[in-house]
Amino acid sequence: MPAIQIVMVVTNRAYPLTVSPDISIYENMNDCSYIDKNLSLDTLFELSEFFKFFGDTTRIRIIEILMSGEISVNEIAEKLQLGQSAVSHQLRILRTAGLVKPRRAGRTIFYSLDDEHIGMIFKTGLAHILHKKGA
Numbered sequence: 001m002p003a004i005q006i007v008m009v010v011t012n013r014a015y016p017l018t019v020s021p022d023i024s025i026y027e028n029m030n031d032c033s034y035i036d037k038n039l040s041l042d043t044l045f046e047l048s049e050f051f052k053f054f055g056d057t058t059r060i061r062i063i064e065i066l067m068s069g070e071i072s073v074n075e076i077a078e079k080l081q082l083g084q085s086a087v088s089h090q091l092r093i094l095r096t097a098g099l100v101k102p103r104r105a106g107r108t109i110f111y112s113l114d115d116e117h118i119g120m121i122f123k124t125g126l127a128h129i130l131h132k133k134g135a
Contacts, residue, residue, distance in 0.1 A: 053097040054121070054125070058080070060122075062090055062111075063099065064122065066111060066112055067122065070112040072109065073087055073088055073108075073110075074108075076111070099113070100112065100114055101113075101114045
């Protein structure tokens with residue numbers, strides 16, 4: 001089955017977003033041990049703070065790029081048509097939040113998603129948006 005091509009429009013620019021229709025975003029969703037636990041107010045606060053990092057379009061675009069695997073800061077900047085310093089700033093925020101991790105190779109820094117949960121969160125949010133749009 002071919003991938004679905006979705007175009008995300010942000011600030012009057014179109015950004016292609018490819019989603020494979022065979023993605024199962026619900027795999028292993030119940031593997032986390034949160035089920036049947038009373039969540040503390042502190043934990044819910046941490047969750048609220050965590051989701052704030054997904055509240056910026058540039059950061060979401062970076063996460064979408066990193067879904068394909070590790071990539072250098074300069075390549076991310078080129079794909080986003082943004083300056084390297086702007087991308088580095090957003091990557092620093094994502095790194096501090098534990099959403100991405102760096103790897104240095106000489107003078108080049110490569111970034112990847114910190115773990116598979118970040119991709120699952122992205123895919124789940126996207127599935128919700130597409131469902132509401134009727135896509």
